[in-house]
Amino acid sequence: MRAGFDVVQGDLELIQPHEQWDYSNTHGPYVTSTNINSSSVNGFSDYSSKPHVNLERPNELSEWVEQVTKTLIEDMPESNPEESFQTDADVPTTYGSSVSPQMCETRPRKMARMNNWSEEVQVGDQQGNQGLSLIALLFECAVAISVDNLGEAHRMVLELTQMASPYAPSCGERVVAYFAKAMASRIVNSWLGFCSPLTNHKLIHGAFQVFNNISPFVKFAHFTSNQAILEAFQRRERVHIVDLDIMQGLQWPALFHILATRMEGPPHVRMTGMGASMELLLETGKQLSNFAKRLGMSFEFHPVAKKFGDITDLSMLQIRRGDALAIHWLQHSLYDATGTDWKTMRLLQELNPRIITLVEQDISHGGSFLDRFVGSLHYYSAIFDSLGAFLPSEDTSRHRVEHSLIHREINNVLAVGGPGRSGDDKFRVWRSELGRNGFLQVPMSGNSLAQAQLILNMFPPTHGYSLVQVDGTLRLGWKETALYTASAWTCHVSR
Structure with a gap:
């Protein structure tokens, strides 16, 4: 119990930086809570001038999107799914085919139904209907893309880009603006035939x-x-961590600090960091090595500028017999960090790690374009809601995250991702696939739950973040929408 308490307290202390991460495009310290300006934390009042949605609804944007998409789907007539909702792999090769009148009904009829719904939820003013109209038009555009009617989709995208701005005070309008950009990219990529x-x-x-x-x-x-890795490394003298997409390595100083101060003494730590740029990997390795040296901890860093699923020779990872091996994967939709899913799974089985820590976005990269569109619209509406509750619309940090991260993720899911675009079938839920391929789930411990709860305590409860423990996993979300799920796994025979 004492050790668990020290882990939680020590990790929180490490939220203050021990070292500056001085990349030219990075501003600010490693991880900070002191940078959070409490005066800007005022719930939904940060965008109280939002014109398109009812401000008094507690989860208004993501709930609004969910209801709108449900209404639009219900309003669509029955049709042959093979003709109307083709997957990316099955789209016709001739572009510009027309959508049937039954598939894309006239907008006046559709908007009449949307206006009836808006009156029920008391959003029925002119501006509220404009917001509903944006979502309706966005959905019509997605339907046109799904049946390869690129000409009509292009016309609607042009209309959307004139109506919605990524700088708007309304979270709904910002979501529509970024989705419209992503679908514009999708249309161009389809015309060109590659991306x-x-x-x-x-x-x-x-x-x-x-x-x-x-x-x-x-x-x-x-x-x-x-926390899960720390528990797996208990009483082990030599440990090896493989990070499948290490980026700046922001995660690891906190773990190093706890390992360096554990009662049985610090282990020898080896780390394999994977990524696309050898230059950035070397810089990350230098920063982590300097940090480990300051702690007096024995540390080796091995950079691998390659996707995990593309590795054909295990010697590239420099796995040594006797090391306790941990593999960490923080999934995201920014780009494909690991390559082909089945090759990644096969390599995980060959490595037989003591622990795999997996954090997944609760959004599917597989399935048809329309499936991904509906799922990602609901998912990112909640993300935008969470940012809007914390930061005003003109905040530069918020815009940087929305433009450089979230927009890129939306673009990758809609314009790039999917079996028809990448050439690979992607697993819908990786933790389910791990269970089907011989891995055993390690339930996230009470200390992991305490870690997550202490992190959420840095953000006032009025922000609406939710944390639940389900089937051995930890899920963090915004209001009723799960956004990230953390799980841990091991092999039948772990090293």
């Missing part, structure tokens, strides 16, 4: 650190995983 997105990893890493400072989601992923 090769450019990824500025320095820009992403800097924005990711800002996201870490203004929201509990990244901290939740880091600290709950650290």
